[in-house]
Amino acid sequence: MMILTGIIVSIIFVNIGFSINRETKGVSAQIKDIKIQNNLLETEILRKQTLTKRSPVPISKALSLVINDTRYLEGNSGTSMNIRIERSQDNEDIASHYIDSQYQGIKKLPVIIQVDKSSSETDMGAVLSDIYQLETETDFKANEIDKEGNAVLVKGDVYGF
Amino acid sequence: MNYLVFNNNVYLDDGFGVKRLEKGSQQRQVLEAIEDVNICAVDIDVELASAPEGQVEKKDSILARKFLKLHPQNEYILQDEKIDDNIFQVIGIKAEKVREIYALIPSDKVKVFIPYAIALRNFLIRKNIELENGIIFIDDFSDEKLITVFSGQKFSVTRTLTGELENIWPEIKRSQIGFSKKIEEFDNWSSDYLTVITNNQAIADYLSKKDHNINIEYVNVEYPAIEGLQGMENSDNLVKFLLPEEIRGNKIRQALKTKAVFVIASLLILFIGFGFAAFNKIEFSSVKRNYTHLIELNQILERKLLELDINTYREDLKQQKYLNYATPYLEILNILPLSYEIYSFRYYQTGHCNLEGYIYSKDGEPFDEIPKINILNKALIDDYFIKDKPGKRIQVEL
Numbered sequence: 001m002m003i004l005t006g007i008i009v010s011i012i013f014v015n016i017g018f019s020i021n022r023e024t025k026g027v028s029a030q031i032k033d034i035k036i037q038n039n040l041l042e043t044e045i046l047r048k049q050t051l052t053k054r055s056p057v058p059i060s061k062a063l064s065l066v067i068n069d070t071r072y073l074e075g076n077s078g079t080s081m082n083i084r085i086e087r088s089q090d091n092e093d094i095a096s097h098y099i100d101s102q103y104q105g106i107k108k109l110p111v112i113i114q115v116d117k118s119s120s121e122t123d124m125g126a127v128l129s130d131i132y133q134l135e136t137e138t139d140f141k142a143n144e145i146d147k148e149g150n151a152v153l154v155k156g157d158v159y160g161f
Numbered sequence: 162m163n164y165l166v167f168n169n170n171v172y173l174d175d176g177f178g179v180k181r182l183e184k185g186s187q188q189r190q191v192l193e194a195i196e197d198v199n200i201c202a203v204d205i206d207v208e209l210a211s212a213p214e215g216q217v218e219k220k221d222s223i224l225a226r227k228f229l230k231l232h233p234q235n236e237y238i239l240q241d242e243k244i245d246d247n248i249f250q251v252i253g254i255k256a257e258k259v260r261e262i263y264a265l266i267p268s269d270k271v272k273v274f275i276p277y278a279i280a281l282r283n284f285l286i287r288k289n290i291e292l293e294n295g296i297i298f299i300d301d302f303s304d305e306k307l308i309t310v311f312s313g314q315k316f317s318v319t320r321t322l323t324g325e326l327e328n329i330w331p332e333i334k335r336s337q338i339g340f341s342k343k344i345e346e347f348d349n350w351s352s353d354y355l356t357v358i359t360n361n362q363a364i365a366d367y368l369s370k371k372d373h374n375i376n377i378e379y380v381n382v383e384y385p386a387i388e389g390l391q392g393m394e395n396s397d398n399l400v401k402f403l404l405p406e407e408i409r410g411n412k413i414r415q416a417l418k419t420k421a422v423f424v425i426a427s428l429l430i431l432f433i434g435f436g437f438a439a440f441n442k443i444e445f446s447s448v449k450r451n452y453t454h455l456i457e458l459n460q461i462l463e464r465k466l467l468e469l470d471i472n473t474y475r476e477d478l479k480q481q482k483y484l485n486y487a488t489p490y491l492e493i494l495n496i497l498p499l500s501y502e503i504y505s506f507r508y509y510q511t512g513h514c515n516l517e518g519y520i521y522s523k524d525g526e527p528f529d530e531i532p533k534i535n536i537l538n539k540a541l542i543d544d545y546f547i548k549d550k551p552g553k554r555i556q557v558e559l
Contacts, residue, residue: 002423002424002427003423003426003427003430005427006426006427006428006429006430006431007430009431009434010430010431010433010434010435011434012434013431013434013435013437013438014434014437014438016438016441017434017437017438017440017441017442018441020438020441020442020444020445021441021444021445023445024441024444024445024448027445027448027449027452028448030452031448031451031452031455034452034455034456034459035455037459038455038458038459038462041459041462041463041465041466042462044466045462045465045466045469048466048469048470048473048477049469051469051473051476051477051480052473052476053472053473053476054472054473054475054476055472056471056472056474056475057475101474103470103471103474103477104463104466104467104470104471105467105470105471106470106471106474124490125487125490125491125494126487127487128485128486128487128490129485129486129487131486132482132484132485132486132487135482136479136482139475139478141478141481141482142486142508143509143510144507144508144509144510145486145507145508145509146505146507146508147505147506147507148504148505149505159474159475159478161471
């Protein structure tokens with residue numbers, strides 16, 4: 001009877017042991033993931049520590065800088081650049097279109113720039129150069145440039161907080 | 162190992178010779194000092210009785226009843242040994258005698274406690290002396306002679322003779338007749354031809370002169386019973402007289418021992434289970450601590466990266482904007498033969514920038530070969546159908 005009780009209690013303990021063991025394995029797997037994540041973070045931090053620090057800009061301000069720059073480029077190259085916010089209606093709060101960016105604490109606003117008046121291949125070179133200039137002078141980053149016929153669509157994001 | 166013969170005196174063989182211990186304080190002192198010991202006692206009673214051997218308790222009860230019927234005047238401690246099918250030799254020693262012996266030597270030191278006759282029988286068997294036809298052994302203890310009759314395994318009560326040598330012959334006859342009567346119910350032993358064995362040369366000489374019909378043998382062994390006791394502790398068929406209280410004590414001790422074994426086994430099993438659980442718990446705590454530490458480190462790194470991201474995202478973006486989209490476009494335009502016209506193109510990001518262009522020949526001119534040089538060195542160029550016109554698709558990784 002005593003041995004039987006011992007065996008039963010022992011089985012309970014062994015079960016508890018196995019249950020804890022399973023939990024330990026789960027946590028160990030999480031540890032593995034966190035270690036990988038921490039290594040990536042450390043590498044990213046090391047890389048970003050070499051970058052020049054600049055004050056962050058609100059998205060609204062960044063967007064207005066992009067718009068201003070397009071106006072300036074329009075005047076120079078004779079192209080027409082219409083900026084619209086992706087999937088937005090008229091009279092809408094643009095803040096509702098902010099989405100998380102790859103940078104922590106920084107949002108992005110997806111925009112589409114429609115470039116018209118490009119009539120020849122030579123013009124297209126100027127248009128593409130303008131897009132590059134727009135990128136370098138503002139916090140806009142193009143993700144896709146699509147040209148079919150004479151229409152050029154530039155899809156990208158404006159970054160800010 | 163020590164060997165003791167308990168008679169009126171006590172004979173001790175401690176490995177340095179046999180000593181006779183007189184009753185008194187010296188005897189007590191010597192016996193208290195000895196360790197393991199094999200004992201034989203002369204003062205015993207023996208009877209033959211039949212009992213069914215199938216059920217041990219019933220057999221014991223019948224044998225005890227028969228023995229005590231013949232010896233009603235004293236309290237006895239009994240042992241029995243099987244002689245034949247359902248026939249037992251019941252050996253009884255007075256409880257008083259056992260108490261006296263155990264008062265001198267604690268029972269845990271006593272390995273063997275047998276009748277003197279069994280020790281003597283053991284000696285005779287070792288000497289290859291045939292017992293089946295019956296023998297009478299006269300053991301000389303100098304001031305007394307012990308006479309025991311044997312027939313096979315059966316033996317008589319040992320008689321003690323202290324008188325003159327002349328008295329020995331009648332005593333032998335009495336022993337022979339008494340034993341014959343006692344076993345006649347179980348054995349058709351013939352006492353006509355006798356073998357007498359003795360360890361006293363004078364007795365051997367005396368008896369050989371007395372009766373030429375008896376076979377006299379002399380063994381030159383001073384204490385044959387002590388020799389018979391030697392090695393008995395290893396015998397399977399061991400007899401040990403124990404007092405009832407001793408038996409009860411032994412049973413209690415055995416029960417306690419069994420209980421202790423069960424308790425230890427249970428605790429061991431319990432400990433194994435508990436140990437397994439505890440080990441895993443400790444391991445889990447250690448892993449959890451490590452996990453907590455890593456999570457804390459992760460949070461620190463995340464905060465650091467957050468701070469860095471806020472302050473460096475503009476610079477990081479700037480570094481990613483390394484490509485002037487006009488440059489590859491114009492380079493490709495310069496390489497393409499004049500017979501081609503660009504229909505469409507697309508820049509897109511897949512971790513790095515890619516350019517995909519669709520071209521077709523102007524006015525249905527035949528396809529000129531596109532030189533795979535400079536930017537088009539690693540380009541993927543395949544035939545394509547564009548707006549119902551044959552054309553080509555160019556894919557370049559920038």
